[in-house]
Amino acid sequence: MTVREAIAVRRSIRKFTDQPVSEEQVAVLLEAARSAPSSTNCQPWRFKVVTAREDIQWLSGAPTKGQRWIAGAGAVLVCCADVQRFIEDSATNVRFLRDSGMLPPEMLEGLNEYLSRTENAQPEVLRWAAAANCAIALTQVMLQAVELGLGTCWIGMFDEAAVKERFQIPEAMPVVALLAVGHPAENPEQRPRKDVEDILL
Ligand SMILES: Cc1cc2nc3c(=O)[nH]c(=O)nc-3n(C[C@H](O)[C@H](O)[C@H](O)COP(=O)(O)O)c2cc1C
Numbered sequence: 683m684t685v686r687e688a689i690a691v692r693r694s695i696r697k698f699t700d701q702p703v704s705e706e707q708v709a710v711l712l713e714a715a716r717s718a719p720s721s722t723n724c725q726p727w728r729f730k731v732v733t734a735r736e737d738i739q740w741l742s743g744a745p746t747k748g749q750r751w752i753a754g755a756g757a758v759l760v761c762c763a764d765v766q767r768f769i770e771d772s773a774t775n776v777r778f779l780r781d782s783g784m785l786p787p788e789m790l791e792g793l794n795e796y797l798s799r800t801e802n803a804q805p806e807v808l809r810w811a812a813a814a815n816c817a818i819a820l821t822q823v824m825l826q827a828v829e830l831g832l833g834t835c836w837i838g839m840f841d842e843a844a845v846k847e848r849f850q851i852p853e854a855m856p857v858v859a860l861l862a863v864g865h866p867a868e869n870p871e872q873r874p875r876k877d878v879e880d881i882l883l
Contacts, residue, residue, distance in 0.1 A: 683828070683829050685825065688825045688828040688829055689825065691828060692824060692825060692828045692834075693833070693869075693872070693873070694836065694870075694873075695833025695834060695862075695864070695866045695868060695870075696751040696754075696835055696862075696868070697751065697754060697867040697868040698754040698755055698756060698833065698862075698864030698865055698866065698867050699864070699865040699866075699867045701756065701864075701865040702733075702756050703733070703756035703757040703832065703863050703864060703865070707830055707832060708757060708863075710826060711759070711823045711830075711832075711863065712731075712823075713826075714822040714823050714825070714826035715727055715729065715819040715820070715823050716819075717822065718815075718818045718819035718822045719818060720815040720818065720819075721772065721796075721815060722771070722772045722775040722776050722779070722793075722796070723771075723775050724767070724768050724771040724772045724775060724815065725771065725815070726763045726764050726765070726767060726771070726815050726816065727761060727762070727763065727764075727815065727816045727820075727858075728761075728762045728763070728764050728855060729759050729760065729761055729762070730759070730760035730762070730849045730851065731759060731760075732757060732758040732759070732760060732849070733756070733757045737758075737848070737849075738752065738753060738755055738757075738758055740848065741758055741840075741845075741860065744841065744844070745840055745841045745844040745845055745848070746837055746839060746840045746841075746860070747839050747840070747841070749837065749839065751862075752837065752860075752862050754864060755862035755863060755864045756863060756864040756865065757862075757863045758837075758860050758861065758862050758863065759820075759823065759860065759861040759863065760845060760849055760851070760857060760860055761816050761819070761820055761857070761858045761859050761860070762816075762851055762855040762856065762857050762858060763809065763812035763813055763815070763816050763855060763856050763858050764855050765805070765808050765809060765812050765854055765855065765856065768800075768811070768812040768815075769800055769801060769808065772796075772797065773797055773800070773801065776793050776794075776796065776797045777797075779793060780793060780794070809856050812858075813858045816858040816859070817858070820858075820859060820861055823861060824836070831865070831866075832863055832864065832865060832866070833863070833864060833865070833866035833868075834861055834862060834863050835861070835862045836859055836860075836861055837859065837860035837861065838859055840857070840860055845857050845860070
């Protein structure tokens, strides 16, 4: 399967068979996340892999505002952003890039500015910056899942405080998204998309 094919056939899947998602499949999905690009290579994504039936059942209730379909998923990836390490690793990596001579000199000024902006940024700004990196990792996971014959659905509607408490996620790590994963029991048509003319400025 080519990347283009994976992109073309991917759908949000909300009906799953009872077949479990294997540990090997989860490992391949995590590898796809691990390989994702990130700003200054800071890799702020952290995952809690939820496979226990009672946890998935719990997620399908009030914590996701009653999204019952989640109960059928074989696994749910809870994707968090390590904001503290985002700052620290960005600083380390920028210094490495700066000092190693690996980058063209004209980039140095911009990188120094980036570093100073990151170190002085408000928590909300950092949260969104880290979340943008996590979204790239999750996109790679969704496409890798297609190749494995798995279906996924991004869950953005959830009670962050409840999810953090249930899975003991550290206070300083915002939960960016949940990703339901399972063996598809539906094959939906492509959902409507804007025309290219509508997304060109
Ligand atoms: C940021 C984000 C949040 C989303 N939140 C939810 C959600 O809470 N529940 C849900 O069923 N689908 C959710 N979706 C899936 C979208 O509804 C879906 O991607 C969109 O309708 C296009 O359909 P497709 O993924 O099949 O192409 C979310 C998708 C994204 C990217």
